[in-house]
Amino acid sequence: MALNSMYENLMQLPLFNGVSYNRISEIVGNTKLAFLKYLGNEKIVTAGDPCTHLMFVIGGKVRLTIQNYNDRFRISQTLAAPSVISPDFLFGRNTLYPATVTALDTVSLLQIAKNDFISIIQSDEVCLYNYLNFISTNAQKAVDGVIALTSGSLEERIAFWIIALTQRDAIDIVLSCRQRDLYALFGVQRSSFISTLEGMKERGLIDFTSNEIRVISRRDLRSILLKTPD
Numbered sequence: 001m002a003l004n005s006m007y008e009n010l011m012q013l014p015l016f017n018g019v020s021y022n023r024i025s026e027i028v029g030n031t032k033l034a035f036l037k038y039l040g041n042e043k044i045v046t047a048g049d050p051c052t053h054l055m056f057v058i059g060g061k062v063r064l065t066i067q068n069y070n071d072r073f074r075i076s077q078t079l080a081a082p083s084v085i086s087p088d089f090l091f092g093r094n095t096l097y098p099a100t101v102t103a104l105d106t107v108s109l110l111q112i113a114k115n116d117f118i119s120i121i122q123s124d125e126v127c128l129y130n131y132l133n134f135i136s137t138n139a140q141k142a143v144d145g146v147i148a149l150t151s152g153s154l155e156e157r158i159a160f161w162i163i164a165l166t167q168r169d170a171i172d173i174v175l176s177c178r179q180r181d182l183y184a185l186f187g188v189q190r191s192s193f194i195s196t197l198e199g200m201k202e203r204g205l206i207d208f209t210s211n212e213i214r215v216i217s218r219r220d221l222r223s224i225l226l227k228t229p230d
Helices: 003-012 021-030 114-123 125-150 154-164 179-185 190-202 218-225
Strands: 033-038 043-045 053-059 061-067 074-080 100-103 107-113 171-176 206-208 212-215
Touching (some): 003 021, 003 053, 107 114, 190 206
Antiparallel strands (some): 043 100, 074 171, 206 212
């Protein structure tokens, strides 16, 4: 990868947004960066692996899948470059990746060790603010969702589940679960559940089958919980 092209790729990443070209060159010079390649269908991360590095997608697309222990509930999402994989699990009580990550095509990753990333955010306010804004936005999803749940709106509860389990730049989001398990989970009758899904489909938010809910627009789905989308 040509040096200028590498700098430009780094400047497009969400956690380096707004960082100057000169500062990026300093970071590259002072930080141990690992550039990794994966072919289509190769597994990059297994759910439960320790999150010891930040992993940036700088080329291609990856598929993240979160599922429960018996695989009766599964939600999948795609991240395309430039993006970062589960950065809010680098710190905190739970530092295990929540999702299994697989390359959809030929994928280029930039990997930065946790200690090296700490050095970056300690020395650069822009990087620090970007990271704080990212994890704060994710934390605030829970507040938005709890408030939505108190309204008793089934539509808002469905939106909360999907938004809480996906990243803001995710595309091709699919929730896989039998309908009877979902309406039992939400504590509603099948007729109410189907009616809500049909209303959401008519507004272009989702499509659905007996075993899947496919999100058409996460941004629009998010607007159900918050008047201004993230």
